[in-house]
Amino acid sequence: MSDSVVFSRRDFLKLVGVGVAGAAAGCAKPPADKLYPYLVAPDDILPGVPYFYASTCRECPVGCGVVVRAREGRAIKIEGNTQHPIGQGGLCARGQSSLQGLYDPDRVKSPMVRTGTTWKSVTWDEAVATVGEKLGAARGRTLLLTGLESGSLRALEGAIAAAAGARHVMWEAFGYEAVRAANLKTFGVAGMPRYAFESARCVVSFGADFLETFGQPVSQARGFAAMRAKHEDGAGHFISVEPRLGLTGANADEWVAVRPGTELSLALGMAHVILAENLGPALAERGALVSAVAAFTPEAVAAQTDVPAETIQRIARLFAASKGHGLAVAGGIATQGANATALVAAVNLLNYAAGNVGNTVLFDRPLALDGLASFAEFAALTQEMADGAFDLAFVHGANPAYATPAWAGFADAFGKVGYKVSLSGTLDETAALCDMILPSSHALESWGDAQTAKGVWSLQQPGMRALPMFESRATGDTLIAVATAAGLTGSWGATAFDDLKARWAAVHSRFGNGRSFEQFWLDSVQAGGVWEPAANTAVRWTGTPSFTAPAPVEGEFALLVTPSNNFYDGRGANKPWLQELPDMTSKAVWGSWAEIHPEVAAKLGVKNGEAVVIETSAGKLEVPAYLYKGIRKDAVALSLGQGHSAYGRYAQSRGVNALALVPKGTDEASGALAYQGAAAKLSRGTKAMALYLQQAEKNQHGREIAQVIPVAALLAGSAHGNGHAAAGEGHGHSLGRLTEKGGILSEEVQQKPGKYTEPLARPEGYQPPAHSISAFEPKEKVRHPRSNPVTEGSYGKNAKHRWAMAIDLTACNGCSACVVACYAENNIPVVGPELIHKGREMAWIRIDRFEDKLSGGANDVRFIPSMCQHCSDAPCEMVCPVYATYHNPEGLNAQVYNRCVGTRYCSNNCPYKARAFNWFDYSAPEKTTFAFPEPLNWQLNPDVTVRSKGVMEKCTMCVQRILEGKGNARDEKRDLRDGEIQTACAQTCPTQAITFGDLADPASAVHAKSYGERKYWVLEELHTRPGVTYLQKIQRETTNEGHA
């Protein structure tokens, strides 16, 4: 074995030749790309320019107005329509992710017919002929089962059903039967009310998840934020009465941890106090109300609910103190137990007794749910199916095979239908049971309309042509084609679009205002619909319901089945963004978990993430435990939406379906499925389980990352004129960091070392880098440096702006819409649970949840959106060896991907954990980590680089939008307008908690907020001088009676 290898000169030259030739042959440049021109240039599309199409979100029955941003004929982003009355410009996480429904790689590719256990592709002509023949033969024995339809499609379906002698049944898993039934009983209106949070001064929620799925969450969130901003005269209280603190309840000032199923008693107890102490207005119906609540004295209620009588009295007095502008909310799946209707009726009574009805409980523009079958009606229909009443069934927009419990027997009964046709675009559980699939186009690629609220006619305009890889058709077109093939005739158009337009003639005659139909149509399409001013229908108390005290749950634990903020009733589970989006209670991703109290877990011997078995009379499930102090010790909670057996690669076999535990039972008064309150047994599981938490530590450890300001301190500060410096002066006097007692630290004290950190010492002779606004600059700049653009150095001579953000923690409720909006805008890859567990999630913005106090009584859970803080003196910039991250003249902390060599020093030095590293190739189709399987990659924003492996990335404050906005202003030869440029997160925020703008513009909204009251910087003691300013959350004391 010799270490020396001797080449002769001749051999060496040969090798050199081979080496170079090999390089030249093997590594030659790939053939050049081709450029394909349009055959005929479309009149209205210029490549490279974004176009916007007003439309309507169809992810849930609310139907928020949206604007679809399209580039080169592809929908790449969806945003709230600021002109539309529903949503008012906000859009929730589910709405943001509708793009992934459009580009779902598991969409059905063509019509398919079942042969045994497999599917066979057929042509549309064959499929329509087959189904048409069946429809012709099945006269009178046809069922059309759909989700809630409200617009022209409903009329079309009705017309076709009438012609075919078919029955049209609309059913939604979240149908809120109890709310409708209770309102009919108490107010004589069989519908939802609109909860006018913006007019309220005090809100008491009886478990209603009104910021998540119940009612009109986006509009409600906006009103709720307005309510919470009121802090003078003791306004703005929010008290949550529920056995398990959900995301909505986590925003409350006080958590009244009521015994499961007894919320009803507490509402009546409050009403009792208000009536007995004459705190409400004089009412003609007083006698009836008093007798209805007679048995519910505070003492009796205390015994039932496990809530002290004093608390009931105190809450009741606080509630009544808002003099007709309190708002009690009940309803939604989170409170839908066996006495759901009684609960809503009790809360109606409470609202009525306090004089709120007509002020905060309005019937002006409520969610329209009329015509929706209740669960009981659905169960009756199931029985008819089982009895063989139908030869043919069409299913569209409903997935009962997943969203009803097994005991409802849908799958078996559906099997008895002669021939089953699914009009679903995806192969969901119900479609999997069908004999034929006629895939429907996605809402973002088809025409439609919706009347989801009284007085609002929304239009659904396609944001793009139907995707070419899927041979799908609009639902209406399919139905018309089938009806035609069956030889049916009736009053419908030749195509769904014709039909839609024809049905809009009626809307035209009402709103046309002398315009021709074509003009009216164009105007309406452009605006996203037409609407009339909201007009309230006044209601009186009509009912004389009697209430019985709820029976306590029999078992050791009460099962609470919670609707999912991410997946709604489960329909969102096939969207990777929503799977990757942490649940805002547990911060778990990609799975299911059971929430149990730590003391219960200790008794069971279960640690966080270990298996726990939940058993009810309906079944048994084994899931990882999440130890949660926000749940009573006699309850266990499990979230809906996961555990799909079909529905695509992202949904399938992930977690469990909580419905498996829901035993047979309905709320008899309304026929609603009783989700809540089953008796459950818990035991230690044996299986190895994985609970993937995006944020495991929910304690701030005194770091004051998410700060609060007691309302008293805020009012005191205002009284002294602090924080009200004129915006133009840029001299906002800081309220400063608060002491633990709520006092205010002086400026001098603030300059001292932080509790855990030392301020940076200025080295001898240090010169600040030219590109950075730094803590070492002259004093007059250090005072308020952030409003100045960098003008030093050759780079910054022309800088006019200082981009910045202000985030109001009083408004942020943790809904996480911003997170999904950021994924959509910035081409952020989804990495899956294992990598998230290692802390490798790629999100540029996250919402941290901090549980400062989480037990019954005064509640202190804080949400803080956290992204790159764009520090003026950024720790990351100092350590980058290749200058890949630097400070741009306009105050942005920039990251240049092509310069980055992946040392990750910047991430190590970032105190905010704002940076995400591409550990794997998420953008390479040949890799298993590929995050954008065709056609998900169609959604990628062409203005944002798709990052490759080994590159660091982070929030850019949507620099592509800044450049676009500046470009538009220059095109029009004008200055930028404040608010013209909006980051994706700020745009979608239902509560407008995020304000983006130019800090160098003294008249900008962001300037006013950044130098106004409540401002603080996260980890201020590090002197990073962030460009993101937070506004402290207003904290109210509720346990102190004198305060209210």
Added chain:
Amino acid sequence: MNKTIASVLVIATLAVASVALSQSFGVQLGANKGPTQPIKFSHKIHAGKLQMDCRFCHYGAYKSQWANIPAMSTCMGCHKIAVADRPEIIKLTGFWDRGEQIPWVKVHELPDHVKFNHKRHVQSGYACQECHGPVQEMDVVYQYSSLKMGWCVSCHRQNLNDQKRPATMDCLVCHH
């Protein structure tokens, strides 16, 4: 270590080195020699002899970030009649009649991490020729400028203090 392994190592090292060398010294695609296009379209005739404005066809250049290659309908606007009997026009008509897009070979190629904005430069008054060279004299269009970052930056640096059309040296303008 035997001779075979050593040989492989030498070959590999040289291969890597020569690739690195060729990459860094800019073997630019199409530099000084245009690729063979499916149709021998001549900018010399259109932009030179006929003195057509560049923006007549590349109409996106002043209102979009992309200049855009013209739609075939733009070609056919004239060539349904104009010199319809020439062999290259017959080829064009063939594509048009078949409803087939012309597979033009890309001459100017930028990687995904560079975002060049045509309208900003054109609106600032830069003539197309300043980057694309004397296109009006090119029978076959070739890549005139290197399109390397240094080339971009040298111009941006020169115009940093230009009163009318100030350039920026901020990386984010192109890299985002």
